[in-house]
Amino acid sequence: MAESPFIPPPDPKHPRWLLDLLNWQVVPYKEVASQVQNNGYGIISYTWGMWADFDTPVKNPPTYRVEGKTTDLPWQIPTVAGLDLAHARKILDSCLRTQYVWWDWMCVPQGQSNRRITLPDEKLKSVKGDEISKQLWHEADSLRLQTYLKEGIGQETFEEVLCDLHISLRLIQEQEPWLTSGWTLQEGVLLQDSLLRDYSGESLPCDFIPSSDAAVKHLSLPVTGLADDIAKAFLMYSEGWTTSQGMPQGVAEKVKQAIDYLGTNNDDSQAKYERAATFFTDLIRSGLVCYWSGNPMVLYILSGAASRRFTMPEDRCWALLGALELQLDNGRMPWYDYNLNRTPEERATHLRAVKTAFFIPLLRRYQWELFLVPRVEDPTYHTLSWPEKVVHGGVMPLSLFFIKDIYTDLPILEYIEATDEIISRSKSSGCTPNPTEMKYVQLTEDVFVRRYKQRRLDPSEPIRPRGTIEVDQIRREERSGLIYLPVMDIPVPDASRLGLENSWDNVEHGKRCVEIQLADQGENCGYFRGIVDLWGTSNAFEAIGYGEFKFQSKRKSSAKQAGRCVMA
Numbered sequence: 001m002a003e004s005p006f007i008p009p010p011d012p013k014h015p016r017w018l019l020d021l022l023n024w025q026v027v028p029y030k031e032v033a034s035q036v037q038n039n040g041y042g043i044i045s046y047t048w049g050m051w052a053d054f055d056t057p058v059k060n061p062p063t064y065r066v067e068g069k070t071t072d073l074p075w076q077i078p079t080v081a082g083l084d085l086a087h088a089r090k091i092l093d094s095c096l097r098t099q100y101v102w103w104d105w106m107c108v109p110q111g112q113s114n115r116r117i118t119l120p121d122e123k124l125k126s127v128k129g130d131e132i133s134k135q136l137w138h139e140a141d142s143l144r145l146q147t148y149l150k151e152g153i154g155q156e157t158f159e160e161v162l163c164d165l166h167i168s169l170r171l172i173q174e175q176e177p178w179l180t181s182g183w184t185l186q187e188g189v190l191l192q193d194s195l196l197r198d199y200s201g202e203s204l205p206c207d208f209i210p211s212s213d214a215a216v217k218h219l220s221l222p223v224t225g226l227a228d229d230i231a232k233a234f235l236m237y238s239e240g241w242t243t244s245q246g247m248p249q250g251v252a253e254k255v256k257q258a259i260d261y262l263g264t265n266n267d268d269s270q271a272k273y274e275r276a277a278t279f280f281t282d283l284i285r286s287g288l289v290c291y292w293s294g295n296p297m298v299l300y301i302l303s304g305a306a307s308r309r310f311t312m313p314e315d316r317c318w319a320l321l322g323a324l325e326l327q328l329d330n331g332r333m334p335w336y337d338y339n340l341n342r343t344p345e346e347r348a349t350h351l352r353a354v355k356t357a358f359f360i361p362l363l364r365r366y367q368w369e370l371f372l373v374p375r376v377e378d379p380t381y382h383t384l385s386w387p388e389k390v391v392h393g394g395v396m397p398l399s400l401f402f403i404k405d406i407y408t409d410l411p412i413l414e415y416i417e418a419t420d421e422i423i424s425r426s427k428s429s430g431c432t433p434n435p436t437e438m439k440y441v442q443l444t445e446d447v448f449v450r451r452y453k454q455r456r457l458d459p460s461e462p463i464r465p466r467g468t469i470e471v472d473q474i475r476r477e478e479r480s481g482l483i484y485l486p487v488m489d490i491p492v493p494d495a496s497r498l499g500l501e502n503s504w505d506n507v508e509h510g511k512r513c514v515e516i517q518l519a520d521q522g523e524n525c526g527y528f529r530g531i532v533d534l535w536g537t538s539n540a541f542e543a544i545g546y547g548e549f550k551f552q553s554k555r556k557s558s559a560k561q562a563g564r565c566v567m568a
């Protein structure tokens with residue numbers, strides 16, 4: 001029986017191995033830690049998994065050095081179409097001025113069980129998942145970061161947006177490997193200062209900033225700014241603006257152009273609205289909007305993953321652990337199902353378990369940020385579990401429509417896997433909430449409402465959702481038995497162009513809320529109906545409290561439409 005290779009012990013803050021470019025050897029991190037701490041190490045990001053030939057190992061791979069002894073590398077490195085290893089070494093030598101680098105092609109044990117190149121040792125298979133889960137930590141120690149790209153992308157103006165930029169984004173998604181890979185979505189979030197390089201190792205110019213060296217963080221600037229302007233235009237359109245004439249000072253030029261494009265409310269305007277909304281969706285799905293870390297960005301990272309390619313379906317979750325700063329519960333590491341003989345039902349069960357394991361820490365960390373989404377009207381949405389809805393359900397994020405952060409003292413959310421329910425618990429203990437913890441409200445009189453809707457949803461694997469966001473015009477609505485959780489205060493807009501009755505003059509307060517429809521099973525459970533904006537008088541909102549409220553994922557029966565609900 002062959003002796004197992006030496007595997008360094010796990011370290012959550014460092015990779016197990018680095019590639020020594022000078023001596024062309026893979027070495028344990030601990031053996032070169034002192035050098036790395038003084039001089040740093042580089043990180044190479046290059047999309048290769050989709051073009052890897054696992055049946056053909058590369059020629060002249062690096063050797064393996066442990067405690068002064070040099071042996072063959074314990075795992076084989078697959079060849080990659082379009083990237084000769086000798087050429088890769090040449091580019092690295094010209095781009096990097098550091099001896100050690102981390103490159104997953106070399107430093108993570110690779111292999112597939114149905115191919116000739118496999119991981120020869122069971123310990124190496126577990127190590128692969130362990131190394132994948134630690135990508136979050138690599139950025140902290142890096143001295144110089146290099147991103148390897150074949151091509152760059154250009155910047156377009158708003159006037160060309162519905163045609164030229166749409167075509168540009170589509171070509172990027174079809175032809176640019178680094179901007180279509182799921183793993184590089186995470187690497188880009190973590191390594192924002194990584195420099196962009198073309199196939200020859202040359203720097204890429206950046207036309208929209210005064211720099212000849214474009215970095216990953218610059219990729220998001222033009223599309224995020226454009227998406228933000230379109231979102232503002234949709235909001236102003238919902239407030240009755242159909243022309244830029246008479247707009248207050250300070251409104252961005254692209255917002256004015258978008259309003260003029262939408263124009264008056266007629267058949268042609270509706271077609272233009274749908275076209276602009278579809279383009280807005282494509283921007284969000286590109287993975288380039290809000291392409292950075294932070295709580296408000298979580299839904300944009302999840303949405304961006306919908307357009308990315310993954311060799312393994314599990315990586316739709318595992319490839320985002322680092323970007324979202326998540327760790328699986330109980331020290332668990334990412335796992336894969338390599339058994340090709342599984343039935344479709346067995347594969348579906350396995351993937352549901354993966355999504356659930358990913359969703360639990362996701363909800364724990366991001367809480368209500370995950371629910372800043374529109375009301376989804378597609379019946380398919382109500383057949384999905386909570387992990388499926390949030391992780392890969394295809395629901396569009398709304399954060400670009402909001403200019404403020406949500407409240408920090410909202411009830412705490414927890415997922416109950418056994419019943420597929422999300423429990424909202426008051427921060428105070430006991431069943432009777434303290435008056436200061438009465439976070440929910442119900443309506444005592446008619447209000448004005450603006451709804452965000454998404455009519456279509458495609459939760460297939462791999463997901464290619466094309467549901468668009470519709471922002472309804474502000475209108476008067478009679479009070480109902482729905483309840484609401486305010487998540488932020490909003491200003492009272494100028495809605496004089498909507499022709500609302502004089503009662504709009506009495507509006508004093510605005511609240512952005514989670515809308516909830518009560519269920520028949522009890523007065524402390526119901527269904528999530530997306531985000532709505534409400535405006536009314538100071539007496540329109542009555543505070544109510546719940547020690548605990550259950551959000552059900554699937555509709556079990558018809559929901560209540562009226563009735564008062566106060567848990568005491």
